Amino acid sequence: MTDINAVSSDPGHGPAMDDALWKKYDRPVPRYTSYPTAPHFTGAVDEATYRGWLAALSADTPLSLYLHVPYCRTLCWYCGCSTRATTSHRPVANYAALLETEIATLASALERRRSITHLHWGGGTPTILREEEITRLMDGIARHFDIAADAELAIEIDPRTITPAYARTLAATGINRVSLGVQDFDPRVQQAINRVQPFEVTARAVDAFRAAGIDAVNFDLMYGLPHQSVEGAVRSAELAASLSPSRVALFGYAHVPWMRAHQRLIRDEDLPDARTRFLQAQGAGEKLVEQGYRRIGLDHFAHETDSLYRQTEDGSLSRNFQGYTTDTAPALIGLGASAIGELPQGFAQNTADVAAYGKAVREGRLPVTRGIARSDEDRLRWQVIERLMCTLEADLEAVLAEHGRAADHLDRCLPALAELEEDGLLERNGRRLRVTEAGRPFVRLAAAAFDEYLDRGAGRHSRAV
Ligand code: SF4
Structure with a gap:
């Protein structure tokens, strides 16, 4: 069993100081998987806008x-x-x-055949599709696009639905990375979140993928869950590491019942407080590091064999709606209800209403109903935010020079960082910023200093940690 006291006894980061910081910075801020963030999307971006953006993509x-x-x-x-x-x-x-129809409509809107360097199936549960359905869809993509030989083809997996035959089918379609939802291995926590998935189920799914030749395995773990203890979160991290995933994401549960009605089934009084969340995140993270994983950005951990690790080393790691990503394509196309695309010109989101999505697709339309065009100011601010989120560092002058702006253009954002500096969470040398290791869990607050939209009132966000 893990010694939780050892986890929190780091000089300068001890329980008392961390506890105070956790309370102080327990504020709602965006997760910064985009900028501007999704609550600022409007109906100003529609199908016509999106078609124009697609047509303008270089050959x-x-x-x-x-x-x-x-x-x-x-x-x-x-x-x-x-x-x-x-x-x-x-x-x-x-x-x-x-x-299948939307893929064909989108391909024809692009005018010429394109190369795909990255593909990601998300949900929901993509593996709710039958083997013949996912095979047909992957074949359809290959009919309309050239899939690069080194493309990463990834899919999110509910281990409860996986059989060895399904794993072999995915491998046969070219899928080469799987991301398994795990969350926590404690049966009491699993009951409380309505996701009963014993350790053996996850282990069997991992074995099935490896036997099928898919070795790139991600796990999603969570802290901040109902009835979850610090010991339980650490034990889950240890059990997860025993299955040797190449990458682990450790997310804080975002309790937003005003946005997700089913979260009301989780009682507020069963949720851990801010201090416990902190100890869970810290303890589980330290367990993963102890097991040979490297911390990546805010909440990811990667083994040295993983591409996320390599891109962190060479500074090319980026961030999109899937979180930290090795995707380097300049244009991300969203397909399916609610999917969000990211083009150089801005963001475009399909309607989340499945009936409206079906009607649009059957009529040969692209079902985009909202989004936001990115201004030059948005692009430069995103570059600062993305660097902070990915590498915990940002050289403001270098970013501003790249965008042809004056070196002092973002100086008005700096006073908002003073509190983090005073608390040792961020170091500033002129216009060079570096989030300290103690500040890593609070990096979203540093990023928020550069978010021009934050005070405009659209949306409520999850807590900072
Ligand atoms: S977390 Fe559960 S409900 Fe949500 S998408 Fe995954 S399997 Fe479905």
């Missing part, structure tokens, strides 16, 4: 695809994704046919 722009499947067999109560539960396969089969 040799490689693409990244994100495909969303908004169905699950049951709902996990912590879930923050755009999904719905279904016990019937009929809506899933109908949806698969719509996706």
